[in-house]
Amino acid sequence: MSDENKMILVAQIGGAFGVKGEVRITAFTADPMALMAYQPLLKADGTQALTLLSARPDKAGVVARVKEIATKEQADAARGQKLFVPRDRLPEPEEDEFYLTDLVGMEARDLDDTAVGTVKSVQNFGASDMLEIAPREGGPTWYLPFTREAAPELHLKDGWLRIVRPTEVDERDEA
The missing domain is CATH 2.40.30.60 (RimM)
Structure with a gap:
């Protein structure tokens, strides 16, 4: 789209x-x-x-x-x-602002700068915004809180964001 x-x-x-x-x-x-x-x-x-x-x-x-x-x-x-x-x-957002929908399709990179997946959607189940990540290697999607700790860098113009994967996702990948 x-x-x-x-x-x-x-x-x-x-x-x-x-x-x-x-x-x-x-x-x-x-x-x-x-x-x-x-x-x-x-x-x-x-x-x-x-x-x-x-x-x-x-x-x-x-x-x-x-x-x-x-x-x-x-x-x-x-x-x-x-x-x-x-x-x-909608009006264009101010500098350093964005619409959550603008995150969809962005590449998610880990701390080692490795592409781990793509933002499939942004959901809010009542507590806070969650990024649904579609893994690069395929398989089930997983959720990441859209917080400064879990997504410390956002490079909107370049189409990617840095993420810190939850421990349970890392452990699942190694199983």
């Missing part, structure tokens, strides 16, 4: 707000009202999900009136739907 076509998760429908078809949307953006500028909001497959007609700030994001939802029942049925925008629709 080219950079222009990478889909970025920006929000999730929380369900109905009131009885007139408004929708509560949890925003994963620094400024929840920026969702208005990123329209239309898409499904993961790139098809259109929502067009926001109006929005106002709410504690977790925005409360919006959307073109595709007219009733409380429709809003409740949409609860949990994830909303995406293409990477190229």
Whole structure:
């Protein structure tokens, strides 16, 4: 997938707000009202999900009136739907900042500068961001916390990052 076509998760429908078809949307953006500028909001497959007609700030994001939802029942049925925008629709990050999706595809190198794999995805299971590493030699992927200790160097422009492999991964490789 080219950079222009990478889909970025920006929000999730929380369900109905009131009885007139408004929708509560949890925003994963620094400024929840920026969702208005990123329209239309898409499904993961790139098809259109929502067009926001109006929005106002709410504690977790925005409360919006959307073109595709007219009733409380429709809003409740949409609860949990994830909303995406293409990477190229987002503003360029400031210097020394990046989007987590920019890490996908980067080469992971160990402390000896040996390529050990590629970042397959960035996941968050609730505690912190985790890099899913696909081993260079094949086999099952493994996870690495995306912390300064586990990933001490990031060379975004060069397409690689330095990692410190967990002991259990090193031991599994030697078995």
